[in-house]
Amino acid sequence: MFYLKWIVRILVFILLLGFAIKNVEPVTVKYFLNYQWQGPLIVFLLVFFISGVIVGLLVAMGSLFKQRRELQRLRRELNQLEKVNELTNQPKPIRDISTAAHIDAV
Secondary structure (H helix, E strand, O other): OHHHHHHHHHHHHHHHHHHHHHOOOEEEEEOHHHOEEEEEHHHHHHHHHHHHHHHHHHHHHHHHHHHHHHHHHHHHHHHHHHHHHHHHOOOOOOOOHHHHHHOOOO
16 A cells, blocks of 8 residues: 555656646736736646645645544533533443444333
């Protein structure tokens, strides 16, 4: 499996390198107010691809942080319930779903 990953990585690198070598023609990107920027096509493709990845990661970070806050809140609530259960000598709630497999349904 280790070698397969490296073979795939090398093939992808060779394909991208060939793509970059074939797309070195100068292109002009025009902006507002007659502003222009001229450079190789591969530079523009890489810049816009990387900026898209960064924007996508920033958007995903919002939901990731929201899920982490929710997880912390649920852990605090579980700890509080365990403390209450200890005081009343009730059985502890199951923390892991893998440990629930041996319990028979009623």
